[in-house]
Amino acid sequence: MILQMMQNICMYFYVSVDIYVVLIFLLTYGLWNLKRPHSRFPPGPIGIPFFGSMFQLRKDPEKVVKKWSLNHYGPVMSVPLANQHYIYLNTYEAVQAAFLKQGSKFSGRPNMFLFHQVSQNYGLALKTYGEDFKVQRKFGNKILRGLGFGQKKMEDIINREGDHFIKHLEKYSGRPVNIKADIYNLTSNIICGVALGRRFEYDDPMFREILFCTEKSMGDPHDAWKILMLVICPKARFLPFIRGANERYKQNQLKILGLMKNIVKEHKETFNPNCLSDFIDAYLYEQQHGLGKGNNQFEDRQLEVYVRDLFFAGTETSSNTICWGLLILLHYPEFKSKIEEEIAEAIGWTNTPSVSHRENMPFTCAFLQELVRFRTLTPGGSPHCTTEPAELFGYHIPKGTMVMANIWGVNNDPSEWPNPEVFDPYRHINDNKQFVHSSKIIPFSMGPRVCLGEQLARMEIFIIMVKVLQHFKVEADAELPSLQPGVNSVLCAPQSYKLVLSPH
Numbered sequence: 446m447i448l449q450m451m452q453n454i455c456m457y458f459y460v461s462v463d464i465y466v467v468l469i470f471l472l473t474y475g476l477w478n479l480k481r482p483h484s485r486f487p488p489g490p491i492g493i494p495f496f497g498s499m500f501q502l503r504k505d506p507e508k509v510v511k512k513w514s515l516n517h518y519g520p521v522m523s524v525p526l527a528n529q530h531y532i533y534l535n536t537y538e539a540v541q542a543a544f545l546k547q548g549s550k551f552s553g554r555p556n557m558f559l560f561h562q563v564s565q566n567y568g569l570a571l572k573t574y575g576e577d578f579k580v581q582r583k584f585g586n587k588i589l590r591g592l593g594f595g596q597k598k599m600e601d602i603i604n605r606e607g608d609h610f611i612k613h614l615e616k617y618s619g620r621p622v623n624i625k626a627d628i629y630n631l632t633s634n635i636i637c638g639v640a641l642g643r644r645f646e647y648d649d650p651m652f653r654e655i656l657f658c659t660e661k662s663m664g665d666p667h668d669a670w671k672i673l674m675l676v677i678c679p680k681a682r683f684l685p686f687i688r689g690a691n692e693r694y695k696q697n698q699l700k701i702l703g704l705m706k707n708i709v710k711e712h713k714e715t716f717n718p719n720c721l722s723d724f725i726d727a728y729l730y731e732q733q734h735g736l737g738k739g740n741n742q743f744e745d746r747q748l749e750v751y752v753r754d755l756f757f758a759g760t761e762t763s764s765n766t767i768c769w770g771l772l773i774l775l776h777y778p779e780f781k782s783k784i785e786e787e788i789a790e791a792i793g794w795t796n797t798p799s800v801s802h803r804e805n806m807p808f809t810c811a812f813l814q815e816l817v818r819f820r821t822l823t824p825g826g827s828p829h830c831t832t833e834p835a836e837l838f839g840y841h842i843p844k845g846t847m848v849m850a851n852i853w854g855v856n857n858d859p860s861e862w863p864n865p866e867v868f869d870p871y872r873h874i875n876d877n878k879q880f881v882h883s884s885k886i887i888p889f890s891m892g893p894r895v896c897l898g899e900q901l902a903r904m905e906i907f908i909i910m911v912k913v914l915q916h917f918k919v920e921a922d923a924e925l926p927s928l929q930p931g932v933n934s935v936l937c938a939p940q941s942y943k944l945v946l947s948p949h
């Protein structure tokens with residue numbers, strides 16, 4: 446009996462010792478991860494072991510970080526998240542000093558398991574910064590920033606799609622409708638026109654499948670926080686309740702890539718070097734006759750992921766901006782009337798809009814600039830990482846550190862934009878009633894990784910907003926919908942709302 450008791454006590458003691466050792470190890474490891482990586486590392490909150498400041502940032506992280514930056518830590522600060530320190534750049538000057546003036550040091554992309562498991566280092570948006578990236582980016586700039594198949598061609602694609610869209614909307618005439626899905630179809634078809642050289646009927650099963658997978662990968666509300674966990678802490682994929690979200694993300698991505706592969710294959714079969722009508726054609730030409738000749742940088746897999754990137758990056762961003770634009774018009778009918786006056790004078794009610802009309806539409810330009818300031822679509826931009834050690838604002842940032850541009854924080858900086866929470870296009874109009882372009886609003890980020898589709902996005906937002914106003918009186922239903930953003934993991938999208946479109 447006594448022997449038995451002694452044995453139990455020993456067992457208990459040994460088990461307890463094991464547990465204590467494990468606990469002490471975990472605590473030391475957790476505290477070790479919170480240790481700042483360098484004595485001159487930017488300041489920031491300390492956080493708690495294993496989680497850092499994750500709990501404080503679970504809602505509107507960019508707003509919280511901007512507040513910390515204004516109240517305590519200054520424009521360049523650090524935030525511990527899971528087991529790493531992130532740098533946040535909170536003012537225009539800080540983003541400019543890093544992304545623009547030291548572009549080659551601050552334009553890396555972290556190797557994030559979630560994305561890399563499908564696309565490896567192909568495509569553009571997630572590609573490691575280096576010579577290969579620069580070659581691909583240069584080609585993309587040539588095509589999408591106007592020099593490839595020309596600004597006119599892009600305008601034609603947007604106008605053609607815009608006409609389909611307007612025709613589609615006519616059927617809703619006079620009754621309250623939520624047109625979010627229709628706008629999504631529109632912007633997807635614009636990217637399809639530019640990248641794939643084709644448009645899809647809105648009910649085409651292939652199109653519906655691409656859209657379904659894109660939408661699910663970008664922001665399935667059920668998986669949103671799990672996806673965020675996977676981005677911040679890839680090892681979370683081994684947790685049983687997270688594994689499913691990773692698998693769903695992967696399957697959706699593989700489906701999109703499969704479709705892109707088929708479309709590239711079709712292009713190759715009918716390729717004519719004398720008639721390049723879309724991004725894939727231009728790429729195939731480069732593969733055979735240009736930069737890709739004699740090297741494998743322009744291989745098919747690279748093209749498939751590149752086109753996927755365009756589709757992914759260019760659909761929801763533009764569609765949500767247009768959704769915000771129409772919602773804001775409901776709230777400010779006086780601004781809508783001013784834009785309508787400019788349409789009447791500069792374009793007319795039946796002529797086709799062109800970006801060249803912007804010159805004579807200062808208020809419309811001011812409205813659109815205020816739109817992308819007031820509702821910043823990608824509040825935290827895309828994660829960057831340092832490719833080598835860097836000095837910034839007197840701080841030392843080691844190689845491989847995660848760096849985020851707080852784009853929301855820049856666009857809502859009270860020292861630049863007094864009362865930033867107020868929507869006021871007149872901020873961008875000078876005493877001579879001219880539009881003043883501001884480089885200090887950075888919805889598309891800046892530097893070597895600035896949004897590749899910026900020109901295209903600006904063109905489509907302008908042309909589509911004008912087209913809708915040319916054809917319809919845009920009015921609110923009985924109740925004015927909320928201007929507060931809805932819930933989404935990466936993008937700041939409006940809550941779903943209804944409006945009434947009736948012909949003029």
Ligand code: HEM
Nearest residue numbers: 570758759762763766822826827889890894896897898902
């Ligand atoms: C209102 C619409 C849009 C907004 C607000 C937006 C914003 C952004 C932002 C903030 C980034 C991250 C830049 C960085 O890493 O610092 C980005 C990257 C990118 N965007 Fe856009 N974007 C829009 C539309 C588009 C469109 C229409 C396309 C397609 C043609 C596109 C293609 C891309 C690509 C390919 C990248 C990755 C660039 C790289 O890593 O080098 N975007 N965008």
